[in-house]
Amino acid sequence: PSENNAVSESYLGNLRQVPDIIEIYKINEIIFCSKDISHHLIIDKMEEWHSSLDYKIAPEDTLSIIGSNSINTRGDLYTIDIKTISTNSNKRNKRLFDIISSISGIALWIFLVFFVNKPLAFLKNCFKVLSGRYSWIGYCDVKDDVMLKLPKIKKGIFDTSTNMSRYGLSEEEKEQLNLVYARDYSLSKDINIFLRALKKS
Numbered sequence: 447p448s449e450n451n452a453v454s455e456s457y458l459g460n461l462r463q464v465p466d467i468i469e470i471y472k473i474n475e476i477i478f479c480s481k482d483i484s485h486h487l488i489i490d491k492m493e494e495w496h497s498s499l500d501y502k503i504a505p506e507d508t509l510s511i512i513g514s515n516s517i518n519t520r521g522d523l524y525t526i527d528i529k530t531i532s533t534n535s536n537k538r539n540k541r542l543f544d545i546i547s548s549i550s551g552i553a554l555w556i557f558l559v560f561f562v563n564k565p566l567a568f569l570k571n572c573f574k575v576l577s578g579r580y581s582w583i584g585y586c587d588v589k590d591d592v593m594l595k596l597p598k599i600k601k602g603i604f605d606t607s608t609n610m611s612r613y614g615l616s617e618e619e620k621e622q623l624n625l626v627y628a629r630d631y632s633l634s635k636d637i638n639i640f641l642r643a644l645k646k647s
Contacts, residue, residue: 561645581603
């Protein structure tokens with residue numbers, strides 16, 4: 447990735463020269479090695495380079511955002527698309543879920559007081575979400591969130607790490623959870639996180 451690395455005979459150029467290499471060799475697919483290039487830089491380059499390219503990541507270990515247990519397993523490379531959560535249909539589904547669950551929570555609050563640990567806080571959160579200022583599910587708070595060019599969503603009452611241990615999660619693991627959430631978003635995922643979070647809240 448840098449100009450200072452030792453190179454082999456098959457070397458074509460460094461990371462800065464990739465746009466020229468794409469044009470010269472008519473490249474249509476790029477595979478990043480997560481051992482040598484940070485997730486931050488991968489996202490930056492995907493935004494910067496051609497949108498028509500197919501991007502894949504060869505993960506270094508099982509903590510990778512996209513999967514393989516072995517970097518040598520070629521069949522375990524997966525295309526990444528972090529814009530799934532920002533499609534019109536998913537934005538509509540996410541907001542619809544927020545509205546329906548908030549209205550239901552307010553209407554059924556008298557019954558939910560027996561199942562929710564902090565019923566008053568839950569009721570307050572229902573109004574926050576219903577107002578449109580918050581969503582039930584959002585990204586984890588991470589120090590480098592600005593550097594990650596993830597699709598913008600509303601701040602969540604709960605986040606993608608809500609159902610995991612709050613202790614021991616590194617910044618990188620939280621960033622990876624955010625990336626997976628944005629890439630693989632579905633309405634069922636929000637419902638699952640929400641229901642599990644209610645039992646813990």
